[in-house]
Amino acid sequence: MKDGRSLCLRPLQSRDAPLLEAGIIALSDRSRYFRFFSGFKQAPPSVLKRLTDFDGDDHLAWGAVDSSLDTNPPIAAAHIFRVDNLPPTSGDFAIAILDDYHHQGIARSLIACLFSDAISKQFEHVELDVLSENRVGIALFRSLGAQIISASSGVTHIKIDLNHAVTVLKTSDKPPLNRVFLQFS
Template sequence: MEAIHTVMKDGRKLCLRRLTSEDAPLIEAGIKDLSDRSRYLRFFSGFKQAPPSVLQRLTNFDTDDHLAWGAVDASLPSYPPIAAAHIIRTDPAPETTGDFALAVLDDYQGLGVARAMMSCLFHDALTSGYETVHLDVLFENKSARSLFTTMGAVPSSSNGGVIHMELDLRTALGRLEMSKRAPVAEMFKDVQHALSG
């Protein structure tokens, strides 16, 4: 699948593409580059370095049971990785659903990167037979809760400060398409044009 090029809220260039097994080192480096706070909000853990079990789960890519997209800052010559998003099928869940997770480096949060990632990943997932995703969010993570609720996610249960949510992919893409906020609307058009072309 071709790389997708668009721009972030501040005008910097953003490049998104599906991840492959060769990107495993970038996933590990990206986890280390998260701040302690962002790493805790993403993994619900205070680890400094991801345990082997976490890395295995996040880097075991294939086109059927683990879809993953990454983003880099294309404004910089080194093209540093800045975000990753995953949908992973889990047994005994139906084949049409999977677990969803997303992380954006601290310096790139609030620039529309998360929405661009979801546009790519959710479109890709629909064409791969997914219909819904489950996600876990810490109650204290207000920005993530707000983002996913805006996309149409609904709480299904909660446990020890963790909110379990379910999100219909078509609903999420519909919400992104209807967005009038710049640059979200422009980013969505760029992504969908590239994916549909």
């Protein structure tokens, strides 16, 4: 991480379901609202089922833990889902990072892993909805070359070309990203 703490990024597995649930609860109300567009404190069972039903093909999921602490607490997760209303080469994308870990370079590192994995599974694009008030999130996605498809009712619909985003990340001058991409060579 930017502050020197160690970070471990890895694909999520079904045994990680309790960690995802705990992570959702640990998000601040604002971050949970930005991620889920909802004020719930604890994710409903239908949301948990969707988030924990990853198969490594139609639902890719990566997570991050703070490996500088003995407890290796989960601090972030990102997902890509194939969905019926999108072409098979496109997916729905989502990411969340615990508030205490914002601005540490975790989002870019996690996105680099997930997008690289997705490209190997024949994904070409991802789409996502972002609350228009989430200016930091929109700025991050724009920095990866995202296209704004639409904006209405306080929600911005975004499309990201994965190959372009990975190229942007690979040419970044941020050292942690160099280490991430060495794992995908």
